[in-house]
Amino acid sequence: MTTASRTVRIDAGDAPLVGDLVLPADARAVVAFAHGSGSSRHSPRNRAVAEALREARLGTLLLDLLTQQEERVDMVTAELRFDIALLGRRMTATVDWLGTEPDTAGLPVGLFGASTGAAAALVAAAERPDGVRAVVSRGGRPDLAGDEVLPAVRAPVLLVVGGEDHQVLRLNEEAAERLSAPYRIHVVPGATHLFEEPGALEEVAAAAREWFGQMAVPGGTGGQ
Known part of the structure; x- marks a missing residue:
């Protein structure tokens, strides 16, 4: 399958974000990944999921929500990874960018969030109800999105949690x-x-491939 891959830079207003955009030639949709808890776009787990999505003709955008300087600060303080307002604004800027970038404009957009990145993805989904078609959380902290954000999300949400990750499972429920x-x-x-x-x-x-695959079908919702 022919794919196009390039490094992109997204103006998030308060910082430039760097990401890796990979699009199959016949992409049906594009999924942006929101990392969290000290991770980055080089996360081997998210890259494995992204590869599986591309096999289903879904484009992927893996990006860093923190700049390199911010990452160095966060390695010491661990504060920015929990700044959901900041991460959510940057994820929202990413959704806007995907909607205007020639290679992705017109494609349905999904968001994949891991750990605190799941909360950022839900913030962006709530802020852009017409721009986000589906959300998947992997071991995420959707509770950190807040009581005002969660009811405002319109996109179908898949929460994937480990059966032995008891505390996170309870928070997801x-x-x-x-x-x-x-x-x-x-x-x-x-x-x-x-x-x-x-x-x-x-x-x-x-599970993510199936959920996002439904958003690429006209009338598909991904929900059950």
């Missing part, structure tokens, strides 16, 4: 109750927070 959009909680049996167990990440990728 509580956050899901505040969603007004269609949602599903997908529990990966035996998996812990990082989905390092054999087959666990593959199950995450398969």
Whole structure:
């Protein structure tokens, strides 16, 4: 399958964001990845999921929501990774960029968030209800999006959580109750927070591929 890959720079207003955009020639949609908790666009777990999505003709944008200087500060303080307002604004700017960039304008947009990045993805979905078609959270903290944001999300939401990640599972269940959009909680049996167990990440990728695949179908919602 022919793909085009390039490094992109997105003006987020308060900082330039760097990302890796990969588009199959016949892409049906594009998915932007929001990393969290000290991770970056080089996260091997998110890159594995992105590769699986591209096999289903879904473009991917993996980007850093923090600049290099901010990442160095965050490595010491661990504060910026929990600044959901900041991360959410930058994710919203990314959605806007995808809607105007010639290579992606017109394609349905999905958001994939991991850890605190899931909250940032939900903020962007709430801010751009006409621009985001589906959201997937992997081991995420959707609760950090807040009580005002969660009911405002219109895009269908898939919450993927490890069966052994008990605290995060509970937080996901509580956050899901505040969603007004269609949602599903997908529990990966035996998996812990990082989905390092054999087959666990593959199950995450398969669930995400199915969820985002539905948004690329006219009239598809991804919800159940």
